[in-house]
Amino acid sequence: MRLHGSLTSPYVRKCLVLLRETGQIDSVEFVLTGGTPLDSSAMPLAQNPLGKIPVLERPEGPALYDSRVITQYLDHRAGAGLYPEAPHRWDVLTLEATADGMLDAAVTMLYEDRIRPEGTSLASLKDAWWAKIARSIDALEARWIGHLAGPMTMGQIAVGCTLGFLDFRHDARNWRADAPALSDWYAGFAERPSMQATVPPSG
Numbered sequence: 001m002r003l004h005g006s007l008t009s010p011y012v013r014k015c016l017v018l019l020r021e022t023g024q025i026d027s028v029e030f031v032l033t034g035g036t037p038l039d040s041s042a043m044p045l046a047q048n049p050l051g052k053i054p055v056l057e058r059p060e061g062p063a064l065y066d067s068r069v070i071t072q073y074l075d076h077r078a079g080a081g082l083y084p085e086a087p088h089r090w091d092v093l094t095l096e097a098t099a100d101g102m103l104d105a106a107v108t109m110l111y112e113d114r115i116r117p118e119g120t121s122l123a124s125l126k127d128a129w130w131a132k133i134a135r136s137i138d139a140l141e142a143r144w145i146g147h148l149a150g151p152m153t154m155g156q157i158a159v160g161c162t163l164g165f166l167d168f169r170h171d172a173r174n175w176r177a178d179a180p181a182l183s184d185w186y187a188g189f190a191e192r193p194s195m196q197a198t199v200p201p202s203g
């Protein structure tokens with residue numbers, strides 16, 4: 001298999017953490033690439049017309065994309081049970097959707113800063129994106145700590161990668177301020193070898 005991605009993409013990190021947690025990391029060749037909505041020239045466009053990473057090429061069929069499709073495929077391949085059977089499955093999928101939605105907002109904020117010409121970035125829009133993240137942090141703190149503290153699921157991996165990205169790109173927003181239980185959980189989760197091995201390089 002070939003996984004197209006960058007080492008700073010949190011969506012790619014979800015796949016890499018899952019590959020490590022399920023003992024499949026040596027089954028995948030990593031193809032380093034990257035881009036932005038303004039420059040898709042190095043993206044695996046033949047495999048994913050959306051021009052986004054991650055993309056997984058697999059031997060038995062067309063390439064897979066969107067991280068949530070790739071992680072379900074890899075979990076199924078390993079029989080790892082990170083997506084358990086219903087009804088617990090619905091919790092895991094909702095938790096992963098929450099984490100991915102936070103990432104969508106966090107990545108959009110980054111593009112606002114990096115792609116828009118100097119002085120044209122809308123502060124109110126960035127605050128509106130951050131409000132989605134802040135509400136989700138509150139929800140994780142209020143409703144999801146029990147799930148996070150339980151057996152490993154893809155929901156935990158997704159939340160771990162998202163909080164890691166907030167530290168990496170939006171540290172100044174201080175997501176920990178009103179989330180002591182989530183902070184404690186993440187401090188432990190971030191020590192896992194799979195997380196340590198995938199810490200994004202600065203830049």
Ligand SMILES: N[C@@H](CCC(=O)N[C@@H](CS)C(=O)NCC(=O)O)C(=O)O
Pocket residue numbers: 008009010011035036037038040050051052053054065066067068100107
């Ligand atoms: N929903 C997608 C999001 C993937 C995504 O937005 N990846 C970013 C990198 S962090 C990307 O490829 N951006 C380039 C673009 O949007 O054109 C997933 O979960 O895989």
